[in-house]
Amino acid sequence: MSGLRVVPAWRHGRERLYVCGRDGNNVAWYDRETGRVNLLDEDSRDAVLEALKPFLTGPVTVGPPPVPTPAELARLTLHPDDDLAPNRPGEALLVALDRDPAPAHRLRPDPRRRALAAEQTVGAALDRLEGAGGHTLHSLPLPGGDRVHHLLIGPTGLFAVHALYARKHRVLVADPMVAVGRRETGPLLRRLRADADRASYALTAEVHPVLALVDPADVRITATPRAVRIVRDTDLGTLTRLDVVLKPGDVEALHAMARDRNVWGRA
Template sequence: MRGLTVLPSGRAGRGRLFVNLPDGRAVAWYDRRANRVSLLEADRREAVLAALGPYLGGEVAVGPPPVPTPAERLRLALPPDRDLAPNRPGEPMLGELVYGSPGTRARHRLRREIGARELMGAELDSLEALDWRVLHAVPLPGGGLIDHVLIGPAGVFCIATVPGRRQRVQAGDLLLTVGRAGPRPDVRRVRRAAARAAHALRAPVTPVVAVVEASAVEVAPTLRDVRVLQPATAAPYFTTATATLKPPDTEALFSLARDTRTWLP
């Protein structure tokens, strides 16, 4: 059938592909992760498969939509303006950079902060192929923000990103220092943010400081409850950690976490 269009949902390359009629009504979708085409109208099977042809690979299951799980029902009922899943790393900073009027120094700082979050965000996004789920720029009451929330087999992680600026970074029990600049309260803040996340999600949450592009990272031996990682060490750490969550638990927590009402009741 002519007129069918294929449109992505979610972050590029990771969400579903929807097949729509010219009026915007969906007649099928392709789930990349499950390699399955779900048909809403069986008589359009051949037209749908022809439209999806360039995107399909291997043996693809085709049939009516599976019965949704409780987590999927929550997602389907979530209004788009309350869904955090499409957020980009550093989302509020991007808005400030584009629509605000920062001075030269502030603009340089924003770009550095955004770049660090984008680099770390890309590393975390790459874990989605291994049954992890990630959210960026999660809002907290009072204007606070969690840079990244990672949910997967090894549990839930609250991640704060720090630009290393190609200098030595020292992480202590409460503060973090980049080069010769004054100490930053990142360690204390991520610990507090993880406690808020644990309360909101009703699950244990591990605080993590991600240091991006540092020449060296030193961690005080007394700092044991907060993990300090770099992009190159993040994936090996998360993927080799002891599994504590089953896939249905991961999806249920992700469905809860992506709803702004979980964080801003």
Template sequence: MSALRVVPVRRHGRELYHVLLPDGRNVAWYERGTGRVNLLSADREESVLDALKPYLTGPVTVGPPPLPTAAELAGLALHPDDDLAPNRPGEALLVDLDRDPAPPRRLRTDPRRLDLAAEQAVGEALDRLDGAGWRALHSVPLPGGARLHHLLIGPGGVHCLRSLHARGRRVRIAAPYVAVGRAEPQPLLRRLTHDAERASLALTAEVRPVLAVVEAARIEPSDAGEVRVVAAPDLASLARTGGLLKPADVDALYARARDRNTWSRA
């Protein structure tokens, strides 16, 4: 038989290793997080395992791919233009910067780039929670030109997150205001709470607001009200909560949330 080749892929925080024929056809894939090798052709098991040998990190289960859930089938039925799952962290800012880049001789950093760096840092941290049963969406558009920076769905419920770049400055919080360094306080917590309410209306589920602060010298949350304030390095703490949603509920909510049409009523 012709030699097989292995192509590593990282998708939504998962490490996948696709086993391909020389003509590019997929015959199997190995998911490192679950230790499972999914075979599309049972008679190739021996050669597939031999090709994957350098990538296997422990005992594996070998068998045909599991049947897709109802939520996965719903995702497959989405038109690509309506599927928000491929959105990158800061997707809207990336598009905006591509359409209207800052002047090349500008002395100060374009604030959009600082906001983008914050959204990317938070988004990458959230994507790493995928192995713990959490699913993240980024740059979710809302009617009127607004958007959710991030939406996190998992065993501990649904969280709406806003990224805030502090760049080595002190962050002072007194609901509903947030002040970064010497800048004037802004009613960010009010806006974030409103975003969570809109998300709750669209998903018909409770959505909790979270402010994710990036690169702050110090955070002083004297009173954040109902908003949870988390420094970016501590975002993994969100995954320690559970007991609210079953895996099937997480899948169903994620399938609903990734559909752009869901947000037309937010």
């Protein structure tokens, strides 16, 4: 087979190199992250490897695509508009700021900017934990306009993580109240427990609420909060060092369910 061309593309956050024939149909693709060349036609093996030769970055496994798991099949049937996996940290705030930016003459900073900075900081920290066998989803919509800022799904369980901007401020936690500096945010812990309960109902699995404080100067907790973990953004890695409660197959199945927008409509 000759006349093959290599076309780069991104799918589900991964770079792939597709090998196309003269008719435009794919005959193979190369996933750099896994180091695998997936062949749709075994007879094209030599021609595909020759076409990919300038792009190969190390040893590769060559063969037909692996059989998809039930979780992967469920993901592949999702309409792109219903797939929440591509959401960026703070996705809802980014959209809101794009649609309705604050006036340039505003004297005080737009509080949405601080909230966005907190979600982006926490989201980036959680994304770095994916090597521990888990997944993170961001900005998951709940009926009524509420959101789960971040959902961490891994071997140690499911965690609904709420990001709170506290840069250089003292934080006082007196369940259910949380105060940042001189500003009292109200019964925030009650809301976090309610959102985690809604997520548990949607996913039919226990979801633990977590409050992630971004860059606080000091944290004072008057008594251990009921059912809510409180961590600094730099300590989110502790969530992956708890007891293992989920098998890899369960993690993948829950991730496939949680990324479906329609699932959250019943929360």
